[in-house]
Amino acid sequence: MLRAQAGEVASEQVASLLIRSDLVALVDGEAGAASIEPLVVHRGDATFLAVFTAADKVPAELGTGRTAVVIPARTLVGGAADGVGIVVNPGAPDAMEIPPTALAALRDLLAPPSTRYFVREQVIEGKLVPVSVFRRRMDAEGPVDERLLDVDSWTEDKFRTVEKAIRFPLEADIEEISVEAAQEVFEMVARRTYTPLRRR
Structure with missing residues (x-):
């Protein structure tokens, strides 16, 4: 992701690789509910689901009172609401944002053919x-x-x-x-x- 930030790798390529992996999301309280609502963060008028590539990437200030849950990236992308993006590793040097428009395009790619x-x-x-x-x-x-x-x-x-x-x-x-x-x-x-x- 650092290479994507430097412009050496297109963010779309990184996003397509992330889709095939598992990500760590934060939920309030204890995990185990039938439906999971990952932590949402805001930057300006934009809304993002906060996810992490590993549990040790979670900043202490975000992890307090929350539980880390491993979720397939496909599930996160498929379940994200319209107008919501994803920020990977927020607060870290290798943080990367996938804006809502790019996430919607990924969702279309993941959708099974009719x-x-x-x-x-x-x-x-x-x-x-x-x-x-x-x-x-x-x-x-x-x-x-x-x-x-x-x-x-x-x-x-x-x-x-x-x-x-x-x-x-x-x-x-x-x-x-x-x-x-x-x-x-x-x-x-x-x-x-x-x-x-x-x-x-």
Whole structure:
């Protein structure tokens, strides 16, 4: 983070690394509540959740009467209110602020896609090619799982193939793929020509 302050590393790069780690947050009193409300600090008109990269980074004046709780950074980012940023290691030389706008962008990146795609592949003439495509999309009532019949034609996933794959991925015979890889399969369906996927 010191390198980010010096301009040697973009703060966005540091933020993306932090997202993959656990952070220490401070809560009033004892921990253990179902919902955690981390300490909030203010600078001018801006509001920030105060978090730390380690418990020994917590200043004594902030730690008094509070409990340090280790929380995945993804959870903190996903639960932060609109208009709130994060300040990492406040009061320390390596302190870094992630403003609300940057935090909102990170939250968008972490959000699961509205539609997830899955593929079943089979070896045909010595090549592993797609043979079935499934998707999970969201509507007002929750997830809807479907299987591709033909170009732009979907039917209900009656055997709950997607549900089983999400719950038991190691036992599944389908694999989740990116939107780009799904588009590649759609193009194969339209051409009626199937080749190994170039993207996952």
